[in-house]
Amino acid sequence: MMHCTMEDLGALQAGEGSVWARRHIITCAICQAELEALYQRVAQLKALPTLRPPRDRWPAVRAAMNAERVRRRRSWSAWGGTLAAAALLAGILLVQPSILGQSGNLHAELIQAKQQSATLEDSLHQYDIDGCVLSGHAAAVVAELEDRISDIDGTLATLAQRNVGERDAELIQLWQQRVGLMRELVTARATRARYVGL
Amino acid sequence: MTVAFAVPDVIVARAQAGDEAALEALYRAFETPVYNLARRMLRRPEDAEDVLQETFLEVVRNIKQYRGEGHLWGWVRRIASTKALMRIRRDQVRATESLDEEPGGPGLHVGANLDLERAFDRLSETSRAVVWLHDVEGYTHEEIAEQMGKSVSFSKSQLARAHARLRRMLDVGGAP
Numbered sequence: 297m298m299h300c301t302m303e304d305l306g307a308l309q310a311g312e313g314s315v316w317a318r319r320h321i322i323t324c325a326i327c328q329a330e331l332e333a334l335y336q337r338v339a340q341l342k343a344l345p346t347l348r349p350p351r352d353r354w355p356a357v358r359a360a361m362n363a364e365r366v367r368r369r370r371s372w373s374a375w376g377g378t379l380a381a382a383a384l385l386a387g388i389l390l391v392q393p394s395i396l397g398q399s400g401n402l403h404a405e406l407i408q409a410k411q412q413s414a415t416l417e418d419s420l421h422q423y424d425i426d427g428c429v430l431s432g433h434a435a436a437v438v439a440e441l442e443d444r445i446s447d448i449d450g451t452l453a454t455l456a457q458r459n460v461g462e463r464d465a466e467l468i469q470l471w472q473q474r475v476g477l478m479r480e481l482v483t484a485r486a487t488r489a490r491y492v493g494l
Numbered sequence: 495m496t497v498a499f500a501v502p503d504v505i506v507a508r509a510q511a512g513d514e515a516a517l518e519a520l521y522r523a524f525e526t527p528v529y530n531l532a533r534r535m536l537r538r539p540e541d542a543e544d545v546l547q548e549t550f551l552e553v554v555r556n557i558k559q560y561r562g563e564g565h566l567w568g569w570v571r572r573i574a575s576t577k578a579l580m581r582i583r584r585d586q587v588r589a590t591e592s593l594d595e596e597p598g599g600p601g602l603h604v605g606a607n608l609d610l611e612r613a614f615d616r617l618s619e620t621s622r623a624v625v626w627l628h629d630v631e632g633y634t635h636e637e638i639a640e641q642m643g644k645s646v647s648f649s650k651s652q653l654a655r656a657h658a659r660l661r662r663m664l665d666v667g668g669a670p
């Protein structure tokens with residue numbers, strides 16, 4: 297007599313057994329016992345004791361997490377330096393309308409936003425970013441702002457691959473957002489610097 | 495292991511803002527279930543510890559993407575199981591060797607009447623992963639197949655083979 301395979305039993309357990317298996321299990325005591333054993337094994341597996349980590353890994357997680365944050369912050373700071381140079385070049389171009397030609401208001405707005413961002417970037421460097429101690433709340437605000445700026449920088453990098461005509465309006469919007477966030481960041485840092493008397 | 499950990503929304507919000515104390519609170523809430531899941535799927539405790547650490551670094555990186563859809567534990571568990579499965583894939587040679595070994599491994603005769611935990615420990619990591627995710631965590635074969643990058647029938651046959659081995663090791667008798 298043919299009996300259910302383990303796959304048949306698994307399917308029966310899941311309520312998906314074949315017509316043959318569903319008929320067979322009704323009349324076969326051996327397969328009924330196997331199915332019952334399967335149910336019991338699963339129940340016993342669920343009842344196995346919870347295994348706990350042998351040591352505290354939080355210090356390692358925290359160290360890695362903070363290292364990543366520092367890396368990310370340096371990365372967008374480096375971006376900022378590049379952007380400052382780009383803004384400087386853009387400023388030179390701005391005072392030479394003949395070079396700019398017919399680029400129009402969009403370019404002017406873009407250059408202005410970049411200059412503002414570069415100025416704010418310079419202001420930020422007046423504060424010791426890595427050295428000063430922040431309260432939990434201030435650190436959270438600063439981290440949030442830095443993350444948002446980092447996101448914008450990522451998008452700016454992506455946009456740089458596209459044609460100039462397609463991206464100008466979007467670039468201006470992003471740069472203006474960046475300027476807004478940089479202002480908030482400078483304010484957050486400046487407030488903290490005044491507070492500790494830097 | 496079906497777990498329903500309640501993490502207050504305010505902790506999640508603070509963690510999303512980068513608050514270290516809130517991130518630690520999340521870690522404390524989930525360290526044991528994540529380790530348990532990884533340890534049940536993986537043979538070596540040190541691998542499970544690494545998965546615990548990798549999982550939380552991923553949680554920290556992506557907590558802002560968590561929008562509150564579904565239970566937070568479900569989201570964390572998904573990351574943990576993916577990390578554990580990646581480790582199994584990375585150590586594929588070891589897993590394949592284990593997969594082909596006789597149930598119970600060398601030196602253990604069939605019908606040694608092991609207890610379930612010891613028998614389960616003797617399964618290959620691939621089999622352990624499928625059994626644990628399906629039978630204990632309640633994943634469907636479709637979900638397991640997707641996470642493992644395999645077919646649904648692979649997941650089903652792994653589960654059946656693993657149960658057949660467990661059954662033989664536990665010596666319940668009366669093979670179908």
